[in-house]
Amino acid sequence: MKGRILIVDDEPIILFGLSHYLKDQGFEVDTCEKGEDALKKIAEQKFDLCILDLKLPDIDGISLLKKIKEKQEQTGIIMITAFAEVKSAVQAIKEGAFDYLAKPFSNEELMVVVEKFFEFKNLRKEVDELREKLREKEALRQIVGESKAIKEVINKIELVAKTDVPVLILGESGTGKELVADCIQALSLRTKNPYLKINCAAIPENLFEAELFGYERGAFTGAHNSKKGMLELANKGTLFLDEIAELPQNLQAKLLRVLEDQIVYRLGGDKPIKVDVRFIYATSKDLKQLVKEGKFREDLYYRINVMSIEISPLRDRKEDIPILINYYLKYFSEEFQRSLPQITEEAFQALIKYDYPGNVRELKHAIERAVLLAVDGKITLDHLPKEISQSFKSEAKDVSDYKLAKESIEKEFILKTLIETNWNKTEAAKKLGISRKTLWQKLKKFNLLYHHSEDAIQSEE
CATH class of the missing domain: 1.10.10.60 (Homeodomain-like)
Known part of the structure; x- marks a missing residue:
């Protein structure tokens, strides 16, 4: 089968003739005499191409074109009309029609336009696939490193990204948990849909429920208008809950209910609102320990911990440090519009040997500072943060004392x-x-x- 085509025309003889011809050419064809019947078929099944008459008894072709595009954006439209008016053709093209044909037309003329559309469709598919691969490659390029630990993180990202499985990202502050969440979203099937983020540690407890669930007018003093919460705004998309361990305990049960039922109730409202949200979570705390201490619900823990991705601290993957140094040197050189600076052996060794309690974030800021200060194009020990330079000098002194x-x-x-x-x-x-x-x-x-x-x-x- 070459493709599925829907023909909409109020003249039965035209429907019969076009349908018979296109079926002989290998297409699957369905027909309608009215616009409303066409919309019902569009709602029930997908079509690659619709051939629409401009004049229909119940709805004009341009209006039908718009409604079809709303329901199936990728469906191609070819307009046919007995009124070969330039204005109608131009308007149809503006509204998204692929092409138009003026009656009377031959089967050969129709076939030229139909084949042209399917060639365009296949070409667009190839371009979209190439763009998708490029986008995925670009997203994964943000995860920098060659260590076994980083490769495992990348493998897990690729494994879960195109599913709707909830993901729990674990790691110390500064390891790049939000970056991993962004990467999952970029590779997901929801990448074009809303992507919202909440830092559970940054929102006051008394405002959290309204922020997450929204509220109705008059729900509390100052609620002059209804407002959608983040759960509603993220519908069809993804919600990233950073530092999930900080979620107030009184909201943990409510979040659990949303995860199980995918239904939201606004603050002060009793109307159930259906939502379709993919969840990604992150925390720098030990959730298992918090469960033991009664500070985090056990049932919620098991609900969010379907797939976990743990990011090792930088001190445990020292082999990634030289790669990160070079990556950020190039990154900040471009950002500050400077030539790539040289780095002295002493400064390089200081950066390599430091343990980075602030992880990748601390290294990133150290390189940013060094590139900014190295106006002569050479990064020395003096251009590094005191914590790094003093640690290196202290270690060098210890080595010297030991040698003596x-x-x-x-x-x-x-x-x-x-x-x-x-x-x-x-x-x-x-x-x-x-x-x-x-x-x-x-x-x-x-x-x-x-x-x-x-x-x-x-x-x-």
Whole structure:
């Protein structure tokens, strides 16, 4: 079957002739003599193409065209009319018609236009598929890293994105939970529909219910007009509840009811409002522990934790740090319209070795600051935040102190061995497990050559 076509014309002979011809060409064809009958068919089944007469007994073709486009936007429309008026044709094209034909027309003329439409439809499908792949690739590109942990996150995003399964994103502050939520939405089948976000920790408890469920006029003092809540506004789309652990306990039961029934009641109202919402949640807290402490409903926990994505802290995936550094260097260089800066080895090592309690967000801000301050095109230790530079200097000092302590102990041990062997360097070297040449080098290093003068130690081959 080449495609499904609906023909709407009030002349039975035209319906019969067009239908018979198009069926012979391999199309599945349905017919109607009235516009209202056409709308009923459109509501029940999908058609690739509608061939509409401009003049119908119950509704004009332009109005029918508009209503069909409202119900099935992707359905193509070819207008046919006995009145070859330019104005009617132009108006039909403006309203979304693919093309028009003036009666009388031959079967060959009709077929040219029909085939042209299906070629266009297939081409548009290919373009849409390419755009979809490009969009998906661009969305996943925001998740930066090559560690096993990050690859697992990306795999899970790809696994759940095109479903309506609720997702719980876990991770410390700054790990990129909102970015993962954005990526899921971008790859989802709801990507063109509303995407709303609520930070449960940022809304005062006394305002939360009205914000989430909406309210009717007069529900409380100051409610002069009815207002839709976020659940209604997110209908057909996605709602991201960040820091879900902070959801007030009195609202947890109400949210659970919405998740189970997909029905919302506005504050001060008794009318059930059906909603179709996909939920994504995130938290930096241990929900299991909160359940044990009675601070989070157990039934709600199991309802939202269908699929979880855990993002490891940056300190546990150090191999991603160099990749993130390069990524943000390029990103902020472009944002500030500067050449890509060079970074000194000292500054690079400081960034690599730091533990980032603020995770990726802290690293991002550190690079942003460094690029902004490095007006000469070179990022040094001084351009980094104090926490990072001081941590590096402290670690370097600790290494230096350790080296000095180690050398002091080694010097004392060599001196003790020399005394025990009555400064017999051959015997001392043997006891120390080193060659005479190495012992001589260490005596020189530790300023011990002046003790008990003896013939110079000969180098050993």
